[in-house]
Amino acid sequence: MTEAADLTALAPRGVTLLGCGKMGGAMLEGWLASGLPPASVTVLDPNPSDRLKALAGEGLKLNPERLGEADVCILAVKPQMMGEAAPKVAGLAAGGTLYVSIAAGTPISAFERLFGEGAAIVRAMPNTPAAVGRGITALIGNARVSEAQMEAAETLLAAVGETVRLEDESQMDAVTALSGSGPAYVFHLIEAMEAAGVAAGLPQDLAARLARVTVQGAGELARLSPEDPAQLRVNVTSPGGTTAAALSVLMAEGEGLTELATRAVAAAAARSRELAG
Missing domain, CATH: 1.10.3730.10 (ProC C-terminal domain-like)
Incomplete structure (x- = not known):
């Protein structure tokens, strides 16, 4: 697990989580268990669970009318919902937010069209053992992702298991087939x-x-x-x-x-x- 200080330091402006289903929820619990304060997290979810509502009472920002800045935005909605949900966080790109997508089958180019070619985007493929902290996630970033941002993405995803970097996005289909499925x-x-x-x-x-x-x-x-x-x-x-x-x-x-x-x-x-x- 990632140390609490690391999580706080890597995202001083906080983390925005778009979608908080099983995988998003597993990541959120991993971050909190690793010491990230609820107040550092913003969650956008149309059907928030009782757990999210309780965390809102501890400072977590749940479905705010206006988004603040964020160092990282995790895109955790289903691929078929991405076209409708992603525009809600498109404005973060202007502030240098790193986008990390865990949407299966959705290439980086699709997010570059949504957020602009200047956006820093990491495509990630986790798997369901993340729910018990034993997942493994493969990552690949576009040319706009700095080494520090890549390390930030790895740190956040390491809260629910191991991480590996890919050499090329073309490897993601095989990763999806092997560890994702x-x-x-x-x-x-x-x-x-x-x-x-x-x-x-x-x-x-x-x-x-x-x-x-x-x-x-x-x-x-x-x-x-x-x-x-x-x-x-x-x-x-x-x-x-x-x-x-x-x-x-x-x-x-x-x-x-x-x-x-x-x-x-x-x-x-x-x-x-x-x-x-």
């Missing part, structure tokens, strides 16, 4: 393991618990271990044993899990490119 693949894996356990004779509640905790534990082991996933797989696979029998199916040439995952990620990346127009 990736949690859904893991959730489906848990579903599949649960169903397989039931088919093998386990009660559903037991199969569900075993599948969920196994995936959770394996993920944590992969995160903390100095060994790569291939070696971790080898470590748990005894020659001729039960794991080897299962892997002979999952790693079957031409039809195994790697080929299936490759096709799935390719399909998601292709759809991301379609959405970007």
Whole structure:
């Protein structure tokens, strides 16, 4: 997590959050937990939650009639709503505000048309584990983004997980397909393991618990271990044993899990490119 002093220093004029749904809300909670005062945040949301209303009582600026200055404006509304919502914060560009978009499938060029070619814009792709502080966000900025602004964007997004920089915006479709959509693949894996356990004779509640905790534990082991996933797989696979029998199916040439995952990620990346127009 980012230290409180860093968050306050990086945005002395405050942060404006356009949209406060699940992802925007997760970021807001991360900032507050890291020490950013509610009074440093302005939220524009047409249907504010009870939590936002409570924070307004602590100084958070909720749907003000007139926007003040901001160092950073996070664009956290759905892509299909961006055309209607973005003009509400377009005036911030004149004050040098950095815009950070987390709208999937929306290229930087679209925001340059909305805010002007002189606007500093970072495109980011977080994922849903941000809700528990374990997300990962990929970022890329346009030519107007300074190194200090890029670091500010990383600091804000690091409040909900890890961050990585991309070399080129063209990589964003693959990022969207891998880490952006990736949690859904893991959730489906848990579903599949649960169903397989039931088919093998386990009660559903037991199969569900075993599948969920196994995936959770394996993920944590992969995160903390100095060994790569291939070696971790080898470590748990005894020659001729039960794991080897299962892997002979999952790693079957031409039809195994790697080929299936490759096709799935390719399909998601292709759809991301379609959405970007």
